[in-house]
Amino acid sequence: AIATLMPDQTIVCATIRRRGGALGFVLPVHTEAAYAVPLDYFKRNIVGALAGFAAAEMTMGKPWSGASGDYRLVQASLWAYYQNGGFGVPLINDPEKLGGDMKKRLDIFLQESQAAATELVTTNRDAVGRIAAALLEKGTIGGDEVVALMEKQELSGDEATKILED
Numbered sequence: 001a002i003a004t005l006m007p008d009q010t011i012v013c014a015t016i017r018r019r020g021g022a023l024g025f026v027l028p029v030h031t032e033a034a035y036a037v038p039l040d041y042f043k044r045n046i047v048g049a050l051a052g053f054a055a056a057e058m059t060m061g062k063p064w065s066g067a068s069g070d071y072r073l074v075q076a077s078l079w080a081y082y083q084n085g086g087f088g089v090p091l092i093n094d095p096e097k098l099g100g101d102m103k104k105r106l107d108i109f110l111q112e113s114q115a116a117a118t119e120l121v122t123t124n125r126d127a128v129g130r131i132a133a134a135l136l137e138k139g140t141i142g143g144d145e146v147v148a149l150m151e152k153q154e155l156s157g158d159e160a161t162k163i164l165e166d
Contacts, residue, residue, distance in 0.1 A: 001051035005044040011143035016135045042081035049073045050117035059132040
């Protein structure tokens, strides 16, 4: 998902080895310094984080634990998108005080993001499977290996970017 949704980032490594509180992770880094980002960056971040859940469920056959860091990324990116005007001028500075209309908009947005993440993973099922197999075999793989495994099949980001065209 990072390679498709975040062209301004490169993958350093991916691992399923436990490190601290993380049960595994993908480590992306920005290819250039950025002091501001376009608003769709937050949307892409949300879809990318949710794609991890979809990939785990697809490859393992059911949802798995270990996603709390991804959930925090989704929450932080959603709040940053709201605070930066993604849904219009932000009128509330406390997420606990958001009204019913805005909560409905956020729920719809998250449902659309989940659908886009699931479609991205499903469309690229073969590449996800190759990466999962390499991780199960080795535990950790470098960014170059992730890219090589992905490039054995042309990745399609069109489905996932539908949400970005709002």
